[in-house]
Amino acid sequence: MDSHQRSCLYLTRKADDFLQQLLIARGWTMTVVNAPAEAIKSFKKRPYVGILDLSSGFAREQLSAVEHCLLQPDGGWVALASAEQMREPLFRRLVAKYCLDYLVTRVSGDAVADAIDRAHRMVVLNQSPPSLGTDTMVGSSDAMEHLFRNIAKVSSTTAPVFISGESGTGKELTAAAIHQNSGRRDHPFVAINCGAIPHALVQSELYGYERGAFTGAHERRAGKIESAHKGTLFLDEIGDLPMDSQASLLRFLQEGQIERLGSSTPINVDVRVISATHVDIDAAVRAGRFRSDLFHRLCVLRIDEPPLRARGRDIELLANHMLERFRDEGSRRISGFSSGAIEALYNYDWPGNVRELINRVRRAVVMAEGRVITADDLELTQWATPRPITLAEARDVAEQAAIQKALRRHRNRLNDAAQELGISRVTLYRLMGGQRIRDTSSADGDLRPVA
Ligand SMILES: Nc1ncnc2c1ncn2[C@@H]1O[C@H](COP(=O)(O)OP(=O)(O)OP(=O)(O)O)[C@@H](O)[C@H]1O
Ligand SMILES: [Mg+2]
Known part of the structure; x- marks a missing residue:
């Protein structure tokens, strides 16, 4: 729905003229209908927003016809109901199931108009890309x-x-x-x-x-x-x-x-x-x-046909679309992509384009060990810049590398390794503990990481 094409359906037993005038003043084209069947017929233009004025006196017997009307696709409804109606399960269910918002009468016309504006934005947001053929073509680049x-x-x-x-x-x-x-x-x-x-x-x-x-x-x-x-x-x-x-x-x-x-x-x-x-x-x-x-x-x-790398944010859109499609194939519930994975999706060249994206996401869904898909799961590790590390982490990595190198060079003889590293045997032993390296030299002459 274009913003300049603001059509609003007003389903009511008794139209509120003041509300109508207010909405017209806010740029809405109003279509007032008194019966659900009329609503379906009179409003061919889709998508649309609608006001469902339950407070105007719809009887319980009419609710199934109203429901039929609300079932029509591509619409967004805002309900107006009395406090009493909102206590009744039948009305509550209808509103909860089909409406984007509801207001309890008597509210100001401005509040209704604001709710209609919000509903309109939601309808626009939900508008799917053109459905072409049996498969939907995803893309908005x-x-x-x-x-x-x-x-x-x-x-x-x-x-x-x-x-x-x-x-x-x-x-x-x-x-x-x-x-x-x-x-x-x-x-x-x-x-x-x-x-x-x-x-x-x-x-x-x-x-x-x-x-x-x-x-x-x-x-x-x-x-x-x-x-x-x-x-x-x-x-x-x-x-x-x-x-x-x-x-x-x-x-x-x-x-x-x-x-x-x-x-x-x-x-x-x-x-x-x-x-x-x-x-x-x-x-x-x-x-x-x-x-x-x-x-x-x-x-x-x-x-x-544009290559995938020229489609900007569509890459992410497609990846999410495919995740949605294959989510059930994985053994665990995957909630999305890690920031590293997203970065890799954008950095990678995609020589196999959408088909390759589908395959990578599908495989990742099955292979992922966490709740999010990482660049590793997509087999795109090198396309994600590594997470920034703290100085302390950098020191740990360097320390561990130096210790392991010294130990290897001296066949795990702690005294010699410590001397080379310029520290005492006790300090080396403590650091090895800290670095999760275990002294098993007394048992089998070998040193192994604990993990
Ligand atoms: N925009 C898109 N949205 C969703 N799925 C898409 C899109 N483009 C392609 N696909 C999917 O990607 C796969 C490859 O598409 P298709 O077979 O049409 O490509 P192709 O250009 O004919 O490839 P090839 O040159 O290898 O024959 C299909 O599974 C298709 O459904
Ligand atoms: Mg083809």
Whole structure:
């Protein structure tokens, strides 16, 4: 909800004109409704904030209809109730379960308006990023906002889209989102990984075959292109498409027709083509490994997927999102990331992008031994600057190192080690105790740390 689009639903049996005027003066567009069913119908614009005026006299019998109204997603409600109502379990439950705030009548109009402002802020905060396709694309950085706008733009056309981006940046997710946002969403989204299919099979995978077209073709089979009819065909790793398949694909894009292997009857197919690759396709074109005429056909609209390291705070947002998703896989309840882990998340380069982030967080959830995920758990130790240490801690570390070195050099002979260190045997012994090193030389001639 934009701040300039402040619409407020006022569900009441009897509207308070003064309150209405006050809210209008504060910039709210008011919609007054007297019945819950009316509220659902009259307020299509989402998200929204609402005043639930229980004190205006809603009967108990109406409460289930009211509940139905409060169940509508993307809203935030503030209840007005009498002190008496707030003592009744039914009303209390309704308010506690569905409302962001409540005020006990008679309060000032200003108090109501303030509560509505707060509810509005909460609704805005809770607004999820655009839900695209089956998976939600997480991100609110400038780079991702730009991507979301581009997805929205290209979704409204049927022109071919070419998606470039490093591996794991979300190219497939973007392709699916374009399909979901397009008029083709009720038809198939068919993905084919051109890199994963053996060269010899690319043709039959794409175009299908007739029975007897080749040895082993026992029955007729439709290819991927045909099965995407009226929908979207996603050609993944297009950069790996063999040269001879590039020629036939170009023909299909020009003519909108395919022929199954073993048949010469053309079949009209209506598909929207989206292609993607993580290789540098411009370089492949320059090197002659990818046909430039095909590239120009595929790349009418282009979307560049930003690498994770260019997404600023989205890195943390994504990490938290993935923690939420995999939290239950760990044996202990993890509450979040340590400050060192957060620092490492930002310092690291993420060559494998979002996919790598998912894998690291998922592994960390399982491996973590504490209640927070550390940089070690993420296997990003070197990307976190070590915690600042006190001078006393630094002295302890140096002391321990010097003692252990001297002991090693003198094969644990305390007298010699002490002499070298310039201290008495007694002092050395005491320090060894302090440093948790035990004198076991009398038992087996060896010294071991206690821990
Ligand atoms: N913005 C995002 N929010 C949430 N999950 C994401 C986002 N981007 C990518 N992912 C997830 O990251 C994983 C990798 O995404 P996807 O397979 O779309 O990447 P890709 O660019 O096609 O990778 P590759 O080049 O390796 O094929 C998927 O599990 C996907 O759901
Ligand atoms: Mg992919």
